[in-house]
Amino acid sequence: MSEKELRRSMAVLPIGTVMKLTSLTARQIRYYEENELVFPDRSEGNRRLFSLNDIDRLLEIKDFIAEGLNIADIKQRFEQRKEELKRSISDTQMRKILREELLQTGRLSDDSGPAFPIKRV
DNA sequence: ATTCTAACA
DNA sequence: TGTTAGTA
Numbered sequence: 001m002s003e004k005e006l007r008r009s010m011a012v013l014p015i016g017t018v019m020k021l022t023s024l025t026a027r028q029i030r031y032y033e034e035n036e037l038v039f040p041d042r043s044e045g046n047r048r049l050f051s052l053n054d055i056d057r058l059l060e061i062k063d064f065i066a067e068g069l070n071i072a073d074i075k076q077r078f079e080q081r082k083e084e085l086k087r088s089i090s091d092t093q094m095r096k097i098l099r100e101e102l103l104q105t106g107r108l109s110d111d112s113g114p115a116f117p118i119k120r121v
Numbered sequence: 122a123t124t125c126t127a128a129c130a
Numbered sequence: 131t132g133t134t135a136g137t138a
Contacts, residue, residue, distance in 0.1 A: 014123075014124075015123085015124065015125095016123065016124080025131080025132080026124080026125095027131060027132065027133085028131075030125085030126090031131080045124085045125095045138070046124085046125065046126095046138080047123085047124060047125080047138095048124080048125085
């Protein structure tokens with residue numbers, strides 16, 4: 001995972017900050033957590049801590065609600081996206097395996113090397 | 122001052 | 131969803 005992604009997934013924001021950033025009430029934010037739409041961490045004092053990804057997640061939830069979707073609907077959308085991501089990752093790994101296989105066959109040029117062929121003596 | 126849980130005139 | 135009480 002990249003350094004950038006790690007920062008986005010760091011849970012450091014208290015609910016008050018999240019309220020300002022999302023224009024959601026504390027009640028709504030806690031309610032969405034109750035229904036497993038978001039999963040903030042907890043501090044030692046049992047305070048909720050949100051990450052930037054959580055913020056994005058909450059903003060998406062806000063849009064879905066505005067479009068008239070209920071909690072169950074939103075859950076499904078997120079699960080659908082989850083499956084799509086799995087499928088995407090499978091493809092990536094598939095391509096990787098396929099590429100390596102073609103490289104061994106000596107057909108494809110290795111793009112991780114020089115942009116031009118190296119002359120052999 | 123903030124946030125948390127639980128509950129509802 | 132709002133609001134309020136009693137805490138931590």
